[in-house]
Amino acid sequence: MEFQRETVPVAERVDDLLVTSPDPREHLVVVGNGMAGCRAVEELLARDAGRYRVTIFGAEPHVNYNRIMLSPVLAGEKTFEQIVINDAAWYADNAIELISGDPVTAIDRTAKRVTAQSGRSVSYDKLLIATGSDPFIIPVPGKDLPGVISFRDMKDVDTMLAAAEAGKANGGGSAVVIGGGLLGLEAAHGLTLRGMKVTVIHLMDTLMERQLDEAAGWLLKTALEARGQTILTGANTEAIYGDGKVEGVRLKDGREIPASLVVMAVGIRPATALAREAGLTVNRGICVDDHMVTSDPDILAVGECVEHDGNVYGLVAPLWDMCRSLADGLTDQHSGYRGSVTSTKLKVAGLDVFSAGNFSGGDGCEDIVMRDASRGIYKRVVVKDDRVVGAVLYGDTVDGGWYFDLLKREENVADIRDMLIFGQAFAQGGGALDPKAAVAALSDDAEICGCNGVSKGQVVACIGAGNASLDAVRATCKASASCGSCTGLVENLLSVVLGDDVKSGPKTMCKCTSFTHDDVRREIVAQDMRSIPEVMQKLHWSTPDGCSSCRPALNYYLLCALPGVYHDDQQSRFVNERMHANIQKDGTYSVVPRMWGGLTNPRELRAIADVVEKYNAPMVKVTGGQRLDIFGIKGEDLPAVWADLNAAGMVSGHAYGKSLRTVKTCVGSEWCRFGTQDSTGLGVKAERMTWGSWMPHKFKIAVSGCPRNCAEATIKDFGVVCVDSGYELHVGGNGGIHVRATDLLCKISTEQEALDYCAAFIQLYREEARYLERTAPWIERVGVDYVKQRIVEDAAGREALRARFLYAQSFSQDDPWAERAAGQHAELHQPIAPFAIAAE
Amino acid sequence: MTTWIDIGTLDDIPQRGARTVQIAGQKDLAVFRTGDDHVFALVNECPHKKGPLSQGIVHGHSVACPLHNWNIALRTGQAQGADEGCTPVIEVRQEGGRILIAQPDAMQAAA
Numbered sequence: 035m036e037f038q039r040e041t042v043p044v045a046e047r048v049d050d051l052l053v054t055s056p057d058p059r060e061h062l063v064v065v066g067n068g069m070a071g072c073r074a075v076e077e078l079l080a081r082d083a084g085r086y087r088v089t090i091f092g093a094e095p096h097v098n099y100n101r102i103m104l105s106p107v108l109a110g111e112k113t114f115e116q117i118v119i120n121d122a123a124w125y126a127d128n129a130i131e132l133i134s135g136d137p138v139t140a141i142d143r144t145a146k147r148v149t150a151q152s153g154r155s156v157s158y159d160k161l162l163i164a165t166g167s168d169p170f171i172i173p174v175p176g177k178d179l180p181g182v183i184s185f186r187d188m189k190d191v192d193t194m195l196a197a198a199e200a201g202k203a204n205g206g207g208s209a210v211v212i213g214g215g216l217l218g219l220e221a222a223h224g225l226t227l228r229g230m231k232v233t234v235i236h237l238m239d240t241l242m243e244r245q246l247d248e249a250a251g252w253l254l255k256t257a258l259e260a261r262g263q264t265i266l267t268g269a270n271t272e273a274i275y276g277d278g279k280v281e282g283v284r285l286k287d288g289r290e291i292p293a294s295l296v297v298m299a300v301g302i303r304p305a306t307a308l309a310r311e312a313g314l315t316v317n318r319g320i321c322v323d324d325h326m327v328t329s330d331p332d333i334l335a336v337g338e339c340v341e342h343d344g345n346v347y348g349l350v351a352p353l354w355d356m357c358r359s360l361a362d363g364l365t366d367q368h369s370g371y372r373g374s375v376t377s378t379k380l381k382v383a384g385l386d387v388f389s390a391g392n393f394s395g396g397d398g399c400e401d402i403v404m405r406d407a408s409r410g411i412y413k414r415v416v417v418k419d420d421r422v423v424g425a426v427l428y429g430d431t432v433d434g435g436w437y438f439d440l441l442k443r444e445e446n447v448a449d450i451r452d453m454l455i456f457g458q459a460f461a462q463g464g465g466a467l468d469p470k471a472a473v474a475a476l477s478d479d480a481e482i483c484g485c486n487g488v489s490k491g492q493v494v495a496c497i498g499a500g501n502a503s504l505d506a507v508r509a510t511c512k513a514s515a516s517c518g519s520c521t522g523l524v525e526n527l528l529s530v531v532l533g534d535d536v537k538s539g540p541k542t543m544c545k546c547t548s549f550t551h552d553d554v555r556r557e558i559v560a561q562d563m564r565s566i567p568e569v570m571q572k573l574h575w576s577t578p579d580g581c582s583s584c585r586p587a588l589n590y591y592l593l594c595a596l597p598g599v600y601h602d603d604q605q606s607r608f609v610n611e612r613m614h615a616n617i618q619k620d621g622t623y624s625v626v627p628r629m630w631g632g633l634t635n636p637r638e639l640r641a642i643a644d645v646v647e648k649y650n651a652p653m654v655k656v657t658g659g660q661r662l663d664i665f666g667i668k669g670e671d672l673p674a675v676w677a678d679l680n681a682a683g684m685v686s687g688h689a690y691g692k693s694l695r696t697v698k699t700c701v702g703s704e705w706c707r708f709g710t711q712d713s714t715g716l717g718v719k720a721e722r723m724t725w726g727s728w729m730p731h732k733f734k735i736a737v738s739g740c741p742r743n744c745a746e747a748t749i750k751d752f753g754v755v756c757v758d759s760g761y762e763l764h765v766g767g768n769g770g771i772h773v774r775a776t777d778l779l780c781k782i783s784t785e786q787e788a789l790d791y792c793a794a795f796i797q798l799y800r801e802e803a804r805y806l807e808r809t810a811p812w813i814e815r816v817g818v819d820y821v822k823q824r825i826v827e828d829a830a831g832r833e834a835l836r837a838r839f840l841y842a843q844s845f846s847q848d849d850p851w852a853e854r855a856a857g858q859h860a861e862l863h864q865p866i867a868p869f870a871i872a873a874e
Numbered sequence: 875m876t877t878w879i880d881i882g883t884l885d886d887i888p889q890r891g892a893r894t895v896q897i898a899g900q901k902d903l904a905v906f907r908t909g910d911d912h913v914f915a916l917v918n919e920c921p922h923k924k925g926p927l928s929q930g931i932v933h934g935h936s937v938a939c940p941l942h943n944w945n946i947a948l949r950t951g952q953a954q955g956a957d958e959g960c961t962p963v964i965e966v967r968q969e970g971g972r973i974l975i976a977q978p979d980a981m982q983a984a985a
Contacts, residue, residue: 115955579890579909582931582938582945605890609929609940617940621926669929866882866893866905 059087062364063148063158065138065308067092069101070337071164072120073487077269077361079128085365086160088130091150094187097121101187102350108191108224118369119486119512143330148395160364163309163320163328163335167302167348176274182233182296185221190297194221197295198228206231207544210293212271212285214241216378218299219254221583222263225297233264233291235271235283237300245378245389249405250412257410302348304339319346324370325363326356326482336360342371349376354487377438379431379484389417389433391424391441399423402455413455416574422446424437433457437471438478473526482527483520486512493524497531504528505541535839544583546575552806555591564596566603580606587805590692593728597842604859610690612862614850623672625664625681626689628725631699631717631737632660641682645675659734661687670863676851685849688725691727692806694796695734697721698746702739702756711756713739716785720792721752726847727796727839730803730812732770748776751799751809752792757781761788765795765821766813774810777818780826794825794832797839876965878974884911887973892928892937895920896976903964905973905977906948908935912977916967921946931934936949 064071064077067090076087103117125132136150141161149155169184171177181197183190194209201207207230211222214236215528222232234241242259249550255265272287274296281291304319315321315329326334326342338348347353352374359371377390392399393416404413409429416424417436421444425437434457440447447454450553452462458472478491488511496511507515507524514524515824543551552571563569566588580588585606592600601847604612615623627642642662646654653665667675678685689695697720700706702713717737724735736747737754747753753764753776760783764776779795782788798821803812813821825832854863887893887907895903895915904918904972912935918928925941935948945954951961965976 113957115957118955121955145937511907577934580935582943585931585933605888605932608931619923619930619941620926808888861886861888861893864893865896865902866886 053449057087058161059085061157062086062088062160062162063156064088064090064164065148066090066162066164066166066337066339067094067096067098067132068164068166068337068358069098069119069350070166071162072098073354074162074164074336074357074360075128075130076120077357078364078393081361081365081367083128086129089156089158090125090130090132091136091138091148091345092132092134093137094189096188097125097132097134099188100242104185104188105190105220105224107188108221109227110224114188116847124713138308141333142310143312143333143341143576146332157805159332161333162360163333163339164337165305165308165339167338168305169298170301170303171298172300174273176272176276176280177298179274179280179296180278181276181294182274182298185217185297185299186302194225194297195228195700198225198230201230201294206234207295208291208293209295209297210235211297211299212283213299213301214238214265214267215299215301216242216245218297219258221297221299222258223261225295225684226261226263231262231264233266233293234258235269235285235291236265236267237270240267241267242387245426246387246428247414248429249414250387250389250426253410253412253428254385254387302338304341304346306339309333309335309339311510315811317341322374324359325368326360326371327363327705334360334364342805343373344372347374347376349378351481351484351487353375375442376865379434386427386429386431388427388431389425390434390438391422393426395422402451404455406756411545415454417447417451417454420446420451422447422454435476435480439477442479443477458730470526470530473523474530482523483513488513493527494531497528502528503541504531543587544581546570546577546580547573549573551587554588555595558591558595564592564600566592566606582608586611590728590805592729594842598845604862611692613669613672614676614686614690614854615667616690620666622666622668624689625667625672625675625679626657626661626687627684628687628721629661630721633713633714633718634662637682638684641679641684645678648678649675657689657696659689660698661696663689664708670865673854673857673860673863677855680849680852680855685725686851691728692719692731693733694724694726694729695732697724698734698736698750700737702737704738708742709739709756710758711739711761711785713737713745713754713756716754716756716761716822717745719785719789723789723793723840723843724796727800727843728846728850729796729800730805731808733796733799733809749773752774752795754788754792758785761785763788763791763795765811766818768808768810772810774814777813777821779818779822790836791825791832793839795821795837797835797842798824800842801835802841877977878967879977880972880974881905882973883911883914883971884968884973885971887913890932892930892932894925894926894928902926902928903975905966905975906932908932908948910974912948913966913968915964916946916948916951917964919961920944921951921953921961922957927961 097118098120098637100117100119103112107114133515136152138148138150140149147155147157169186183193209230209232211218211234214234222234236803240248242251246709271283272286275282275284280296282290283296284290288611300564306316306320309320310316320335320339322340322342326336328335337353355374356371356573359369362369379388399418402415409598411429412428415422422437427434450461476490479750480490482488482490482493492511493513496507501507502508514521541550542548543554557763569588586608589603589606593602609617615625617623646664649667649671651664651666657661657663697717699714699717702804703709703711720735733751735752736745736750738745738747739756741755741800747755748764749769755762760781762781763779765779767776768774799809837866881895889907890909892904892906895905902918903915905915907913916927918926918940920927922944923941925939927937927939929940930937936945938945944957946961947954951963953959967974
């Protein structure tokens with residue numbers, strides 16, 4: 035099966051360009067599209083964007099991604115998209131020619147040309163080698179069998195995922211990871227999460243012996259075993275066996291471990307073959323000076339492939355330092371690389387591990403150790419001459435950055451020595467317990483973002499240059515743009531630099547605009563805008579018709595601002611709201627008719643039963659919101675299903691919408707011996723009043739008849755708990771990933787008041803929350819006191835809100851199902867061609 | 875030789891929307907109309923988890939899959955950004971307000 039696809043003829047484009055439009059600038063060719071190569075280019079662009087014409091060769095068929103984030107991809111915590119550092123637009127925006135999937139195979143230093151695997155040849159003025167490192171493959175029999183891989187690139191991850199998938203078919207599948215270092219343990223963890231039975235074989239007696247001392251290594255081993263992995267330390271691999279593919283690993287002591295996948299993660303070594311063949315000076319790595327220049331003045335090298343001052347580095351942090359020195363050199367500034375002190379922070383299976391500096395002890399070294407066996411915490415700080423020279427932390431690594439900072443600055447810790455082991459908050463006194471004070475106390479070169487090597491000083495400078503939001507900081511200096519674990523630190527820095535204003539975090543609506551949600555809403559009202567194209571025009575949208583983030587938001591804001599006037603745009607609705615049903619993973623839909631307050635009757639139940647039979651719905655389920663969900667309905671059948679349900683008096687349940695979902699009730703005083711009020715009756719009234727309203731996000735109500743709270747009203751957006759003397763009103767709760775119990779809004783005495791407050795609260799939420807913000811985060815953002823002030827204290831304001839809600843409702847309580855059943859928007863439910871094209 | 879099949883008019887498809895074409899025994903096709911009235915046709919399956927692309931939000935010359943929000947370029951069928959995958963493309967042309975799709979391609983693509 036072959037398809038004609040538009041392809042960009044890249045072959046020889048680089049040199050064609052030279053012939054047709056000679057670029058007077060020097061040509062910098064980068065061999066290696068990985069973290070070092072691209073970072074070096076970024077640093078160069080930041081200093082002098084126009085200076086060089088840049089071409090990058092990459093061996094892998096991808097844009098530049100964050101290799102250290104492959105572990106989360108394997109573990110299923112991230113997608114590949116989320117670990118991309120520079121997307122295709124970056125290359126285009128900076129006029130960088132990317133030649134991916136075509137490794138450079140030779141350098142001709144005399145002609146100053148490189149040749150790639152495809153035969154493509156490109157000349158250079160300056161050449162940058164950033165080939166990184168190759169995984170070390172131990173020379174045992176069977177190392178070349180299919181199923182033996184390393185853990186280095188996206189292809190390896192894909193192989194592991196495929197093995198795990200294949201294993202599922204035969205009840206699990208087994209994998210062996212050779213190497214109990216950082217990379218090996220991450221591979222083992224990911225494979226375990228993917229359902230494989232994993233054995234780790236480690237030559238040494240302690241896991242991660244280069245980063246951890248014996249005690250921490252033992253804690254780690256115990257914890258990993260508790261998570262189901264088999265850890266064999268002091269185990270020496272003799273051979274990998276198998277007939278045509280991997281079947282297992284045999285140890286020197288004769289033990290055999292069956293496996294369909296073997297991951298070799300025993301180490302890496304600099305990829306120097308290209309440089310060596312070109313005649314450059316190479317020891318363990320490609321030898322470079324303080325500006326990363328090799329033995330050929332026109333060839334530079336950076337990253338894991340180099341050797342500087344006798345040192346070779348395999349971690350990411352030194353690479354950032356190298357790239358800075360390199361870019362300085364290329365732009366005639368002279369800082370010079372002075373080597374790096376490294377630290378390791380690792381998270382495996384939720385276990386935090388940190389180490390830095392020297393922890394093997396020695397003359398004059400003193401250990402300060404704290405153990406908390408029950409919490410699984412071990413901390414050891416090594417001090418020499420009143421200075422921190424090393425640290426190992428297990429289980430609680432929050433102070434890792436602080437110890438590392440003390441270590442790098444060689445600060446005298448004599449005064450705080452007694453407190454040192456308890457961490458920064460304790461050692462620096464009460465004030466530092468505040469996270470903002472803690473981040474303020476860090477030195478300027480303290481590292482904030484480990485993934486992208488951004489220091490506190492750089493983040494502060496970036497904020498100072500006008501980047502006043504998390505997104506802007508991420509886009510500009512990359513801090514917190516990768517794994518996100520330093521997001522809290524960056525947010526605290528924003529507050530420290532900008533004061534408390536930053537709390538309302540100016541975050542743009544999406545990539546189509548530089549305006550925030552709040553800006554857009556305000557301008558829609560202020561300029562009386564009436565359609566999505568008008569908003570996009572007047573607010574300078576950067577895309578022709580927005581994206582799947584901003585269009586639904588704009589549609590909602592206009593709908594909310596202009597009840598009865600604005601014409602709802604179906605094409606700006608998510609599929610569920612456009613189809614008035616919930617799409618399922620097989621493309622069919624589920625249908626939930628409304629059951630007022632959770633009440634139903636024989637007629638409705640019969641109609642539902644008939645629909646289930648008539649349309650062969652494979653499943654019917656009782657929902658958490660006290661209704662019935664009919665699964666497996668085809669898009670074409672929806673109007674007919676709705677017609678049948680309408681005929682029995684039922685309307686849409688809006689189970690698919692950013693709208694009022696259900697009103698859950700208990701039976702209350704009518705039946706229950708504990709009931710204090712008619713909770714069911716109030717629930718039905720509330721649902722009759724609020725159904726059909728569109729909101730920023732889904733909205734759930736519940737009414738409980740007594741404080742036993744059987745309707746779970748205190749985890750709803752609006753909850754009523756009936757008591758003898760009246761009604762307690764609760765707001766801002768939800769279940770979900772982050773469960774939040776409601777805040778008590780107030781207590782009132784009559785049913786009518788309960789309904790009035792409910793309407794006013796919903797309208798305040800509709801008018802002021804951002805699209806896709808549920809009541810819980812909205813209230814956490816604006817504060818419950820603000821909501822009380824608007825709803826409880828300001829009686830006139832409350833009445834106005836209520837009136838606006840009821841006015842809006844007068845346009846929104848037409849059953850969308852009935853309209854569709856009557857034939858409206860039939861095109862959404864029917865294929866275009868009135869005939870089915872017959873296959874040959 | 876390409877056989878062109880008339881499947882309807884431009885007005886049959888909502889702007890920034892799509893309609894499906896059913897082929898007996900084969901995968902459905904999705905025919906898209908963009909905001910600037912270009913028409914594209916793809917097999918109605920996201921390369922990711924086979925989500926029905928015809929139900930996605932059409933923006934520019936892309937569609938966001940309704941299941942997991944992958945963005946697919948309508949012209950090439952390629953997943954955009956960092957996602958990788960490709961949905962087969964079917965040749966389409968407009969002639970006097972009518973939309974024609976290429977039958978042989980459609981048959982192969984859906985095979």
